[in-house]
Amino acid sequence: MERIALRVRWSGRLYELDVDGQDTLLDVKRALSELTNVLPARQKLLIKDVTTGKPAMDGTIALAFARKKPDEPIACVMVGTPEKDIIVYDVEREESDVLNDLDLDYSRSVIDAVHNNPEYHQLIEQVTRKTELNIINPLRPGKRLLVLDLDYTLFDMKSSASNFLDLKRPFTDDFLKVAYQHYDICVWSQTHWRYLEMKLTELGILTHNEYRISFVLDRTSMFSVSGIVKGKSRKHQVKPLKVIWNKFPQFNAKNTLHIDDLSRNFAMNPANGLKISAFRDAHRMKLTDNELLHLSEYVQHLSSHDDFTKLDHNKWKEILRKSK
Incomplete structure (x- = not known):
């Protein structure tokens, strides 16, 4: 035998x-x-x-x-995901919603101040050393890197539904199929790995046949920064792309795009961030939301550029119109 x-x-x-x-x-x-x-x-x-x-x-x-x-x-x-963790997930979702609703997006001047703080760059090195990146699907030579947020970017985490797919943003799979032609894809979410894994699986993103997720990162690879907004000190977490760049030198500021519904998440890499509109109220918005449909054109257009930092991704819709 x-x-x-x-x-x-x-x-x-x-x-x-x-x-x-x-x-x-x-x-x-x-x-x-x-x-x-x-x-x-x-x-x-x-x-x-x-x-x-x-x-x-x-x-x-x-x-x-x-x-x-x-x-x-x-x-x-x-x-x-074990059954006991699926029940706990609902509690974490409520706590995360409160934090997101209270947080404010920082102005560009505050983001720049955070980005230039040497103390935070030392933290990046510490986070890099403790981060273990497990490759789910092999990285491909010559591809760019696309880092995607999950909650409110590809998925409405606040609305209720009997099926996760009802909360998936319209055109998600179409967008990822187009992006995968030019980019290796990472999903980076401000939640714990076990919940991130469950969401990606239930949404069919981690097991799709026409695109592949190369690796994922969770909250353990983030750290908190502080800045002054309207005279008050505000603290929030960031997703420092250099953690990935340190692990995989083929990726850098010139060939990486980070898409998120919260601009503060790319405070350490403002030139690589593209803020997407948040996908909320899925039952109503799924009939009219076409953000990812247009964004698929932009990531395809961007892939032909040698240096992503030369473009102002805040103006991605304007750039896309002028490219046609």
Whole structure:
């Protein structure tokens, strides 16, 4: 009886299983459920059938067909959330909503002051050292980098719905398919990894067949900065792109675009930030919101430029009109 070594990475941990070569992914999910408390129905195993080059379908392929060479271990990534954490997620969502509703976007002068503060640049080095970037899908030579926020950028996190897909911003998949032709894609969210993973999975973003997410970052790779707004000290977190650039030198200020609904999130990299309108009230706005439809044209246009910092992304709609 053929035995296969299976290495499964989930939530920052590595699980090693010894399984029968004729076991299917469904069999593996049942075993993983015992180890992780993630129900089989909530698991997604990102693994390829090497005979077709496409993702293997649950329960339809023996693991032996997912191996390139005899005696070679199979490595894959699992996404999924334990039931107890799905319940906790609702609490975090409410807390996050309060913070976002109270926070103010900073003026350009305040953002510049934050960006030029040497103390914060030292923090970047500290965050870089503690950040472990796990590649979900391989980075491709010659591609630019697109860093995307999730909440209120691609997903209305505040509205209620029986299906996550009802809260997904219109044209999200179309936008990501266009972007993926020119960019490797990172999702960076101001939440914890286990909730980020759940959202991306439920939205179908992490497992889509026509585009790939290369890696994700969560709140643990952010830090807080302070600035003076209207005479009052304001504190907020930022997403410093240099953490990524330090890890992957092929990316830099010239070839990276960061899209977010809050401009304060790119206070450390103002020249790389594009503020998108927040997607809220999904049930009403899904009929008229076409922001991502137009933005897909802009990221395609931008990809031909040698230096992204030479363009004022605050004027992306104007730039797009002039390019036609």
